[in-house]
Amino acid sequence: MNNDSSKNPLFTPIQLGDLHLKNRIVMPPMTRSRATQPGDIANDMMAKYYAQRASAGLIVSEGTQISPLGKGYAWTPGIYSPEQLIGWKKVTDAVHAQHGVIFAQLWHVGRVTHYDNIGGEQPISSSALKAQGVKVFVDNGSDEPGFVDVVEPKAMTQHDINVVIEQYHQAALNALEAGFDGVELHAANGYLVNQFIDSQSNQREDQYGGSLENRLRFLDQVVATLVKAVGKARVGVRLAPLTTLNGTVDDKPQETYTAAAKLLNQHDIAYLHIAEVDWDDAPETPLEFKRALRDAFHNVLIYAGRYTAQTACQAIDDGLADMIGFGRPFVANPDLPERLLHGYPLAIHQPETLFGGDEHGLTDYPTYQPE
Template sequence: MTTSLFQPIQLGSLALKNRIVMPPMTRSRASQPGDVPNDMMAKYYGQRATAGLIVSEGTQISPMGKGYAWTPGIYSPQQIEGWKKVTSEVHAKGGVIFAQLWHVGRVTHPDNIGGEQPISSSAIKADNVKVFVDNGTTEPGFVDVTVPREMTKDEIDQVVAQFRQAALNAVEAGFDGIELHAANGYLVNQFIDSEANNRTDEYGGSLDNRLRFLDQVVATMVEAIGKERVGVRLAPLTTLNGTVDANPIETYIGAAELLNRHQIGYLHIAEVDWDDAPDTPVSFKRALRKAFQGVLIYAGRYNGEKGAQAIDDGLADMIGYGRPFVANPDLPARIQNNYPLAEHDPNTLFGGGEVGLIDYPAYQK
């Protein structure tokens, strides 16, 4: 039974119609030049507006924050206007949408950031990590990331200010809130995880120091747009994009407690989701639930039954379904009615046009 997924839930002042989340998924379809959201993206999100909550694809807060070719930004007037098309379409269909704000830090290549050297918490290259660049074709061209340089304190202050401005821009663009991407090995995660951060100043070493950047970014965004409109995504037990923590349980319970003090709207946990990955221990999920009192979202290897069970067990309030939303724009109806799920074409995930983005049909009996 999947009944629990279809109970309404309150997220701050927002009344969500169900507990199904469309989590952020990079699709790399922004218009060039300028990384501008477009009509095709508006249709894509509008098709999926039956989710209780949509979180947009990762959206760079500055030119230096860009990790991959053709991802959208939210720092220029043109980008803000482009996002207005998306939010208008989602709201017209009765949906709720948050903007995921990211800075990728070292997970990029100079070709994606105007020839600059990437920045990070420390001058440590991410091992065995590739990103894709625009190589003059419509296919993503994968290349190795490069060695970043350690951010100065002035640069840290600049990026904190860019996150604040991006949150304000998101509200101007019509988003209902924002999600800070502090997961999957990107910049905020590069400060949090011990093995990606060898700084010797107040941003490195102890757990409190490694959480300082997260603390400052969340504080400035809460102050700018209100705590209820801020969510944060963490990936406690993954090692995506080369970030590893020596004591992830301790680190991420600490992060959850910090976020609870800010009284943000939700905490979004990205679980390890490849097929033979270990499950996140239930004891850890219970500890997270104790540490964070807001809405708790999990995304990973969930189907309808597993998602409903996590809610029934009190471990989660909402469940994110990533890849199933790619080929099933009507995913909530399919889960509710036990309709079969379509499979997506992995070759059309990144780049290209409408094929593999907006041409997946709703289920027909």
């Protein structure tokens, strides 16, 4: 790899909304399930973890639920209580002390949850359809923590939709109060916004269902309220067009998500973040689809998937992407940008320490020491 940063496309600065970023490397959102209990509160351990990785041009936090009902898994952080905002302020202060930039990923899981995670309530979704074959991690305080099947949700009423849109609005305000530089709407991976977008998870017959325009209406309204709350320059959206995670499937994903990109372009938000299918034998995202997304969305376009330093530079050089997210490599390589610049070997993460636990597998990965 070319270790002259002036000639390496990953290391050219970029403007993101009002923010001047030092490089084009993104640490994308990754759930690590280490929030302090009770209360789902970000903590000192998380602050250290993010600060270690502040050499990224942009950090997007792990998904943080916008309400108690938005929670899908045990031990994930929230962004709706005063205690949670104090916890996140530790994180943002630590990142800013290392000259990093961090956005909060705003998360509502919709149907991807269980009664034990949401105080015994029934989950909500676009439609009363249970996600088939999907399990979530629970800790009900009496049984051994572990994985259980998700439960059937209730279809959201117009009142429910209005409430959730208001919760997104407040969560965005909370994020800025907690010191975040902006917010990313999690509209990917089979969670609530995705449950409205994809044709097979949305069986509604009102203004939120049926036609493509209707299925994109909830996304449209949530993005509009985020922009109203914090300004378009501080809003990004994450989509996962070709994944079928958590049981959401769209019959015509390229058509649907090109339309979604055009819609987001009309809001003039700071960035669109595309999560590519990233398991080992997954299909590649078709080139014509990437070109269609590039034509549809004119601000910063981020891709995250199975990128190497080489393929990341190629995507930027080809004009298909402006920034590249490196997920799992950031887990085990707190100094990932330095390693990518100099071609240093990458450490491999320990899968068993990804979710839950303590500092081990979170903050104890070393930086690379050249001979």
